[in-house]
Amino acid sequence: MATDERSFGVFKPVDHVVISFPAAEQADAAAQALAKVGETTVRRLTDREMLSQIDQDLQKASSLAAVGQELNLIKAHRALAERGYHWLVVHASDRDQAARVAQVARAHGAERAQLYGNFIIEEMIDQDHAGTKPQVAESPDRGLDAETPSGDESERARLRASEKQARRA
Numbered sequence: 001m002a003t004d005e006r007s008f009g010v011f012k013p014v015d016h017v018v019i020s021f022p023a024a025e026q027a028d029a030a031a032q033a034l035a036k037v038g039e040t041t042v043r044r045l046t047d048r049e050m051l052s053q054i055d056q057d058l059q060k061a062s063s064l065a066a067v068g069q070e071l072n073l074i075k076a077h078r079a080l081a082e083r084g085y086h087w088l089v090v091h092a093s094d095r096d097q098a099a100r101v102a103q104v105a106r107a108h109g110a111e112r113a114q115l116y117g118n119f120i121i122e123e124m125i126d127q128d129h130a131g132t133k134p135q136v137a138e139s140p141d142r143g144l145d146a147e148t149p150s151g152d153e154s155e156r157a158r159l160r161a162s163e164k165q166a167r168r169a
Contacts, residue, residue, distance in 0.1 A: 011057055011077075012070050012116055017098050017124060019088045019105045019113045020080050027086040030108035034090060039101060041091035050081040073114070073121065085111070098124055 021027040024046065031042050045053070054074045077087075088105070092098035092115060102113035102124035113124040 011053060011074055012121075013089055014116050014118055015092060017088075017090045017092050017101045017105075017113050017115050018077075019090065019102070020077070020085045020111045021087070021105075021109055022083075022085055022111060023109070024086045026109040027088055030105050030110065031088055033104050033108060034088070034101065037100070037104060039090055039104075043089040045087040045089065047081045047084050047086055050077055050085075050087055054078045054081065080111070095122075098122075 019027075019030070021030065027044060031044055034042050054077060057074050058071075090101045092101055095115065098113075098115040102110070102115075105113050106125050110125060115122045115124050
């Protein structure tokens with residue numbers, strides 16, 4: 001991981017979209033689709049690679065990382081990685097390109113697509129899953145708003161799995 005992809009010791013790849021997928025096959029298919037539309041700077045992270053990266057980040061994180069949402073984001077990523085999620089990290093030179101990347105990712109089953117900017121991290125995929133609530137303010141104390149009844153990112157993964165099972169029935 002490049003040092004310029006870190007802020008206060010934790011993962012923050014500015015000008016990149018970080019995309020999470022429930023399954024490795026979805027991440028692979030999205031990476032192939034992105035390559036077909038000309039996205040050449042796509043990096044893939046498995047669940048184990050993400051867990052390893054997060055463990056290193058948590059050990060090296062500066063106390064200043066708690067001021068923003070970086071620590072909360074990597075904790076949310078950890079909850080997903082523990083459930084077997086895989087990631088793509090795609091360079092996006094502007095918001096329009098990020099939106100196109102997110103559209104391709106969503107078509108391949110992406111759960112989240114977050115555009116990392118210098119000052120904000122923007123969710124690029126609308127969360128329209130059953131059982132979700134409207135987003136509320138996030139803070140270092142409250143953490144990320146997973147838009148679920150518990151506010152926990154791992155609950156979002158469970159809800160998503162339940163939705164898929166219900167559609168198959």
